Amino acid sequence: MAEALDQPSEARERLRQHFLGHEPSEQTSQWDALWKAGDFLPWDRGGPNPALIDILNDRRDLIGDPEIDAAQDSDSQKRxxxxxxxxxxxxxVLLLASFGYDAVGLDVSESALEVCRKYAASDEIAGKYPVRDPALGKGDVKFVLGDFFKDNWVDEANEDWAVGNWDLIYDYTFLSALPPSLRPAWSGRMSDLLAANGILICLEFPTYKPPSTGGPPWALPPTVYLQHLSRPGEKIEYDEEGYVVESDKTNQMALKRIAHWQPERTHDVGKGTDWVSVWKHQQ
Structure with a gap:
């Protein structure tokens, strides 16, 4: 599901038709079928989004360092x-590990994970993910099969990496791949998984599409992120045209948006329309 969904209208319509008429419960098999066939992956851009690279390099003021503060360090966890x-x-996942994070990639498609494991073990990645801090070195990398909304992937990821223990979560094209009916569950799960001092980074895409065009990728103007993450787990009102109805309400699970900007660099498909938002729990 992951990287950018850069496709002309013909390919976008082909992707939409692939999912048309399938219930949310059938999404897993539909994504897996695309990865298994391997001849139509319009979201794959061949590398991480430059916006994420710039955030990891230049916005430590927002996201902190990849190493646990010495005052909080333990024998079992350094990163x-x-x-x-x-x-x-x-x-x-490989990019985050190159910056020193212990990184887990989660996907519901076994075929997708077969592809990414082969990629991670191939000569193709030589020089693409250099160690950014020689003193810290690279973090561990794991690719795990599982449903984001369930805990069926917890043991493989390591039990203490599950609910409430993720220091950084990155969403780019994950939410846009989900039917809108799953957005309350998405926001609730993000709030649950994020550590007390953790950071959620959302690269907001596609912000330019009218909701009436359907998906995936489903239209995601910044207000969708703001309304759902301010009230995680709650059903949010939309108008007749599919636009979210704005409200100042929050709930006890709310994440607070601490920064919002348009990145100087991003994939071509999102230039001039992508936004970055950074979130943390309300203290």
Whole structure:
């Protein structure tokens, strides 16, 4: 599911038709079929989004360092833990590990994970993910099969990496791959998984589409992120045209948006329309 969904209208319509008429419970098999066939992967951009690279390099003021603060360090944990749901071919997972995070890529498609494991073990990645901090070195990398909304992947990821223990979560094209009916569950799960001092990074895409065009990728203007993450787990009202109805309400699970900007660099498909939002729990 993961990287960018850069496709002309013909390919976008082909992708939409592939999912048309299938219930949310049938999404897993539909994604797996695309990965298994391997000849139509319009979301795959061949590498991580430049916006994420720039965030990891330049915005430590927001996201902190990949190493646990010495005052909080323990014998069992030195690095922060990062989760990439809908990891696709694994570009973002390898990038986060190169910055020093212990990174887990999660996907519901076994075929996708077969592809990303082969990629991670191939000569193709030589020089693409260099160690950013020689003193810290690379973090561990795991690719795990599982449903983001369930705990069926917890043991493989390591039990203490599950609910409430993720220091960084990155969402790019994961939410846009989900039917809108799953957005309350998405926001609730993000709030549950994120550590007390953790950071959620959302690269908001596609912000430019009218909701009437359907998906995937489903239209995601910034207000969708703001309304759902302000009230995780709650059903949010939409108008007749499919646009979210804005409200100032929050709930006890709310995540607070601490930064929001348009990145200088991103994949071509999102230039001029992508946004970055950074979130944390309300203290």
């Amino acid at each position: 922060k833990r990062a989760l990439v749901p809908g990891c696709g071919k694994g570009y973002d």
